[in-house]
Amino acid sequence: MSNFDFATIDSSRPASLKQVFAISSRFAPIVAKTLGVSGVKINKILRPRITAVIQSMEPNHGVIQKWFKSSTCPKAILELIKTEGLSEDKPKASKKAKASTKKPKALKIIAEPSGTVITPETAKAALEPEAPKQAVKSDVVWKTTSKATEFDQRLVILEAMQSQTSEDVQTIKTTLESLVVSLGGANL
Secondary structure, three states: OOOOOHHHOOOOOEOOHHHHHHHHHHHHHHHHHHHOOOOOHHHHHHHHHHHHHHHHHOOEHHHHHHHHHOOOOOHHHHHHOOOOOOOOOOOOOOOOOOOOOOOOOEEEEOOOOOOOOOOHHHHHHOEEEEOOOOOOOOOOOOOOOOHHHHHHHHHHHHHHHHHHHHHHHHHHHHHHHHHHHHOOOOOO
16 A cells, blocks of 8 residues: 555546546445445446446546545435446346338349349349248348348449440440551551
8 A cells, every 4th residue: 555645636636537446446336235236247337337427527636535535425426327237137028029011121143144244234133122031930030131142242233343344445445446547557
């Protein structure tokens, strides 16, 4: 322990983060007894909430020193602590959700036979809706399109756009070659 006299520090000076953390650690067991919290929730949930409340109050050094001498937690701090999720009761199972009238649509890519050029229009036309897949439980519907499927769809569209761009570049190159030949220039 340090023998430093904290009374020599100006009491109007803002409290440091170490002081805020120390006082929240000091109040955590006191507040835990008051709210009936035990176990891991004290350090994982309650203490960070107490720290946030103390930081929002922007205490100065003098207030922190007064709190260190106190054996109880001030009512102002107790009133500001959020108590959601701190009870020891286990969450209740939710009731069965009503069936929605809208059905999610999944997108499916139809593979084009090799040798054909895929344009952006044909790539978009190749995407057609697929019936939604159901999970093992009939009351739970899982998201039917995965990230891999979305990525594959985007990749097909990008490949089609790249193919169209390549065709456009080839057309421009052919036109330039014919223009150079008609002007009597060198062959590209």
